[in-house]
Amino acid sequence: MSSILSxxxxxxxxxxxxxxxxxxxRATRACELLIAAEPRITRADTIVGDGDxxxxxxRGANAVMSLLxxxxxxxxxxxxxxxxxxxxxxxxxxTSGALYSIFFNALTSALRSLPSTSQIIDSSTWxxxxxxxxxxxxxxxxxxxGDRTLMDALEPFISSFARGDGAQTAFTRAKSGVDAxxxxxxxxxxxxxxxxxxxxxxxxxxxxxxxxxxxxxxGKS
Amino acid sequence: xxxxxxxxxxxxxxxxxxxxxxxEAGTILIIKNYTGDVFHFxxxxxxxxxxxxxxxxxxxxxxxVSVGRRKSGKVGRRGLAGTVLLHKxxxxxxxxxxxxxxxxxxxxRLVASGLVTVGASLGRVHIPGRAxxxxxxxxxxxxxxxxxxxxxxxxxxxxxPPPELTSLVDxxxxxxxxxxxxxxxxxxxHDAEEVVLLVNNLGGLSIxxxxxxxxxxxxxxxxxxxxxxxxxxxxxxxxxxxxxKLSRVLSGTFMSSLDGPGFSITLLxxxxxxxxxxxxxxxxxxxxLGPCSSWREKSSRTIHVVNGTGKDxxxxxGGIQREQHPIP
Numbered sequence: 387m388s389s390i391l392s393x394x395x396x397x398x399x400x401x402x403x404x405x406x407x408x409x410x411x412r413a414t415r416a417c418e419l420l421i422a423a424e425p426r427i428t429r430a431d432t433i434v435g436d437g438d439x440x441x442x443x444x445r446g447a448n449a450v451m452s453l454l455x456x457x458x459x460x461x462x463x464x465x466x467x468x469x470x471x472x473x474x475x476x477x478x479x480x481t482s483g484a485l486y487s488i489f490f491n492a493l494t495s496a497l498r499s500l501p502s503t504s505q506i507i508d509s510s511t512w513x514x515x516x517x518x519x520x521x522x523x524x525x526x527x528x529x530x531x532g533d534r535t536l537m538d539a540l541e542p543f544i545s546s547f548a549r550g551d552g553a554q555t556a557f558t559r560a561k562s563g564v565d566a567x568x569x570x571x572x573x574x575x576x577x578x579x580x581x582x583x584x585x586x587x588x589x590x591x592x593x594x595x596x597x598x599x600x601x602x603x604x605g606k607s
Numbered sequence: 608x609x610x611x612x613x614x615x616x617x618x619x620x621x622x623x624x625x626x627x628x629x630x631e632a633g634t635i636l637i638i639k640n641y642t643g644d645v646f647h648f649x650x651x652x653x654x655x656x657x658x659x660x661x662x663x664x665x666x667x668x669x670x671x672v673s674v675g676r677r678k679s680g681k682v683g684r685r686g687l688a689g690t691v692l693l694h695k696x697x698x699x700x701x702x703x704x705x706x707x708x709x710x711x712x713x714x715x716r717l718v719a720s721g722l723v724t725v726g727a728s729l730g731r732v733h734i735p736g737r738a739x740x741x742x743x744x745x746x747x748x749x750x751x752x753x754x755x756x757x758x759x760x761x762x763x764x765x766x767x768p769p770p771e772l773t774s775l776v777d778x779x780x781x782x783x784x785x786x787x788x789x790x791x792x793x794x795x796x797h798d799a800e801e802v803v804l805l806v807n808n809l810g811g812l813s814i815x816x817x818x819x820x821x822x823x824x825x826x827x828x829x830x831x832x833x834x835x836x837x838x839x840x841x842x843x844x845x846x847x848x849x850x851x852k853l854s855r856v857l858s859g860t861f862m863s864s865l866d867g868p869g870f871s872i873t874l875l876x877x878x879x880x881x882x883x884x885x886x887x888x889x890x891x892x893x894x895x896l897g898p899c900s901s902w903r904e905k906s907s908r909t910i911h912v913v914n915g916t917g918k919d920x921x922x923x924x925g926g927i928q929r930e931q932h933p934i935p
Binding site: 464467468471475481484485487488491492494495498522525526527528529533573574 | 657
């Protein structure tokens with residue numbers, strides 16, 4: 387019996403639509419920023435964690451970049467996100483790999499539940515599906531804003547964006563979220579095991595990674 | 608499905624199982640609260656939803672009371688043998704004609720919220736294929752691990768010198784029942800409609816030992832009709848009971864930790880409906896074949912046996928008596 391789990395299978399999904407060139411350029415920018423930030427994130431994670439956060443994120447970003455340049459992507463939103471989810475799952479490991487995989491798969495299933503339309507997904511719909519995906523991620527982890535994790539960037543961004551504040555304002559919220567992690571006490575991850583004074587020196591590396599991605603997706607103001 | 612020894616199955620294994628075994632109405636994943644399992648099962652559930660549009664719900668069990676609120680923090684309590692009662696109840700309930708997926712999920716969450724478990728062990732386990740060392744020598748003579756898990760982590764409290772079984776059980780029941788302990792007091796058993804006791808063998812106890820422990824725990828909780836052997840086999844009979852009225856007592860190897868030389872005690876604050884599902888016949892390996900209702904409080908129902916075989920009269924009312932009919 388053949389495995390159902392091969393990522394080569396092409397699922398014929400018809401959901402809502404993305405503007406593919408626009409999507410490609412924003413997502414590529416997000417990956418580039420993440421790769422550029424790798425040394426900074428690695429340095430921070432060497433202080434408060436086990437030092438693999440930057441490399442894991444950069445590995446994921448490189449893998450997604452090569453997917454974005456391939457011709458396989460379709461304008462169908464769920465199909466594209468499903469491919470990205472599979473690439474993330476294959477290329478990233480550790481806790482951040484699990485968290486990113488859960489979030490992107492949840493984003494895909496939220497997109498699947500949208501009615502099929504050739505209309506380009508608008509920002510209020512993105513806000514809706516992102517909120518659903520965040521809710522699913524929060525079932526898999528009890529980490530919340532304030533626990534010194536990537537949630538400190540993701541939660542404020544999504545809640546502000548879903549409220550209709552606009553992408554730029556939401557991005558500002560995410561950035562303040564990351565800044566606030568400097569000096570914050572860790573409740574999860576390896577950071578729990580290091581000396582408390584290390585928390586004062588750097589913000590949470592996982593949250594910094596999220597901000598790089600958001601900066602690319604949001605684009606120039 | 609199982610992963611490697613003491614590790615979560617991976618996402619592919621879980622997704623494969625959901626896809627191939629899951630029913631049409633949907634799939635409920637009952638998992639125990641360990642970070643690896645929680646991540647992998649949630650990811651598999653999201654993939655099942657995203658790739659195939661399947662209905663999947665997750666119920667997480669964290670019935671351990673040994674690590675209190677303060678220490679377990681946001682990670683929460685471990686899942687232990689109480690999970691088996693959840694499997695049994697939902698398994699039987701899913702056979703009820705017309706029961707909905709959502710009702711099952713709701714029942715599952717209710718059961719999970721009424722479970723408390725604590726384990727104890729004389730030592731760690733031996734992992735097959737590994738050389739015996741001082742570290743994994745099955746039994747240590749000078750200590751007992753209280754708050755033993757199922758993945759070979761050491762207990763949350765090491766008791767040395769080892770207490771006698773009666774006082775060990777007493778400490779365990781304190782952790783399970785005390786409503787004065789702000790760090791615990793998870794489930795109140797004294798306001799329960801029904802209480803189910805499950806005594807679980809971590810794998811390395813003999814049937815005789817487990818039987819002795821079950822008897823002791825039953826007596827300590829308040830079961831009055833457990834036969835007390837005058838010699839006591841060296842066990843002190845608890846002086847006073849805790850007045851927990853047990854509806855059912857289950858004893859066996861339900862959730863083992865390889866050859867773990869220990870046991871766990873689980874209590875469920877149950878409803879009458881839950882008890883019916885526990886009583887329902889099951890053929891799963893490890894589940895006692897006899898009806899656990901044979902452990903009920905003494906029934907007033909009595910049985911006539913005519914000629915030693917009289918089927919029709921067995922359920923007739925009256926005192927238990929065997930009528931003597933001389934065989935011609």
